[in-house]
Amino acid sequence: MTTMLWMLTSRKDTKTAYRRQFLGVILGICLITASSCSVQEEHEPVPESTPEVTETIPAEDYRIFAGKKVHLGMGTVLWTADAGGNMLQAGTLTQDYEADIRQDASGKYLALADCSFFADGAEMTDSLRWMQHRCELTPNGHTVTTDGTYHLQERDGREIALITHTDTYDVYAEPCADDPRYGIRFNGQLAYIPEAEIASVSGEVRKQGAEKLPVLMYHFFYSEADGGTRKDTNHVEAGELDEQLDWLEQNGYTTLSMEEVLCFMQGRSNIPEKSIVITIDDGDPTVHQYAYPVIREHNMHAVLFLITGWAGQSPQNYDFWEMREDGLELQSHGFLTHQGGCPGMGHGGRLLCMDHDEGVADTRMSFDTADGGFVYCYPFGDYNENARGILRDAGTEMAFTTDSGMIRPGMDLLALPRIRVTGGAGLQRFIQSIGQ
Ligand SMILES: [Zn+2]
Numbered sequence: 001m002t003t004m005l006w007m008l009t010s011r012k013d014t015k016t017a018y019r020r021q022f023l024g025v026i027l028g029i030c031l032i033t034a035s036s037c038s039v040q041e042e043h044e045p046v047p048e049s050t051p052e053v054t055e056t057i058p059a060e061d062y063r064i065f066a067g068k069k070v071h072l073g074m075g076t077v078l079w080t081a082d083a084g085g086n087m088l089q090a091g092t093l094t095q096d097y098e099a100d101i102r103q104d105a106s107g108k109y110l111a112l113a114d115c116s117f118f119a120d121g122a123e124m125t126d127s128l129r130w131m132q133h134r135c136e137l138t139p140n141g142h143t144v145t146t147d148g149t150y151h152l153q154e155r156d157g158r159e160i161a162l163i164t165h166t167d168t169y170d171v172y173a174e175p176c177a178d179d180p181r182y183g184i185r186f187n188g189q190l191a192y193i194p195e196a197e198i199a200s201v202s203g204e205v206r207k208q209g210a211e212k213l214p215v216l217m218y219h220f221f222y223s224e225a226d227g228g229t230r231k232d233t234n235h236v237e238a239g240e241l242d243e244q245l246d247w248l249e250q251n252g253y254t255t256l257s258m259e260e261v262l263c264f265m266q267g268r269s270n271i272p273e274k275s276i277v278i279t280i281d282d283g284d285p286t287v288h289q290y291a292y293p294v295i296r297e298h299n300m301h302a303v304l305f306l307i308t309g310w311a312g313q314s315p316q317n318y319d320f321w322e323m324r325e326d327g328l329e330l331q332s333h334g335f336l337t338h339q340g341g342c343p344g345m346g347h348g349g350r351l352l353c354m355d356h357d358e359g360v361a362d363t364r365m366s367f368d369t370a371d372g373g374f375v376y377c378y379p380f381g382d383y384n385e386n387a388r389g390i391l392r393d394a395g396t397e398m399a400f401t402t403d404s405g406m407i408r409p410g411m412d413l414l415a416l417p418r419i420r421v422t423g424g425a426g427l428q429r430f431i432q433s434i435g436q
Helices: 002-022 059-065 238-250 258-265 285-297 320-325 356-369 385-393 427-433
Strands: 069-072 077-081 087-093 097-100 109-111 118-120 143-146 150-153 159-163 168-170 181-186 189-194 198-202 215-218 220-222 235-237 275-282 302-306 328-332 375-377 398-404 416-420
Touching: 168 181, 189 258, 215 398, 220 238, 220 285, 235 238, 238 285, 238 427, 258 275, 258 398, 275 285, 285 302, 285 320, 285 328, 302 320, 302 375, 320 328, 328 356, 356 385
Parallel strands: 215 275, 215 416, 220 235, 275 302, 302 328, 328 375, 375 398, 398 416
Antiparallel strands: 069 097, 077 087, 077 118, 087 159, 109 118, 143 168, 143 198, 150 159, 150 189, 181 189
């Protein structure tokens, strides 16, 4: 509860600073993967009399950071408690990191949530971010013990920390041919350790949870209360969306991020039995106006396939980065490929006959603009060998079409179907469409 209160107040306090920092800065922002996880491990209380520390502020005062998200700069030392409760240096953050701190922290060293590490309260400052770390994958039964030195990485290989201490983790993602790393949880988020830095593996892998996954496809929204009407079935009324998300919530559904979908599709992770993905195409202003408040209200995760070349321009000049903090992940719907150019082919989408190198450059630009994007949505649902070749060479890891169906491991990752949400079709049809 304290965390929630803090997030609400902090959101107001930091919004101006946040906007200053983020608005207009499209390239090169660190994307901290979203997440919300419970604390797994219990620690011995840390004695106040830890060695070699010169305290200028009473340790008590660092409790202001308990239960909060804090900023830790690159180079911050991570500590761990030995059996006697003494603090030992365990590693170093190799990037600036927004860390969630446990509620019950006490003393000068505050425990990072959902992992075995501590940081010195003197090195913490309030974070300008409020995005919740999340990891909805379920542990697969394997436990790994690391070498005495190992790296913690993000999905894209960027290093989070260098650890000089042997640790044991539950596994959330097995290594696979495309990614020879184990996925574990660090501070509530999915993090990866190279297989070569694992000393031993124990336990049995359990295949459990859902075997197929519905990926919902939305486009535009409107509100009858604001005088709006349904122009076509791609327009979903705000109350209708609310009813659908209410139903998903009441029926125990978990909304997944694209990182989690990729782990599932690579056959390396278990997901909850009732899992679903919400995707929204284009990034029309009605997403911000009508869908964003409903998704935020339900504390769900959604993926916005953004026409990135239009971001920041009229009529798209609303705050994507703010929406992202509230769980609307940004992925690519092309930079400037959401237009015609190939008449007589499919719906005529430009990607179908575009020059290869130009297409690769456009796709890479769209991923950069989405700030760490790796998933593509074909404009107009148009795809062929030319389009796939462009995406492949641009490093696309998954691509979605407008073909209809559920996704399951083993499918072609560059031609994944979805389930269209038809505006005005009623709740029963929505429920049937996701296989219930
Ligand atoms: Zn589109």
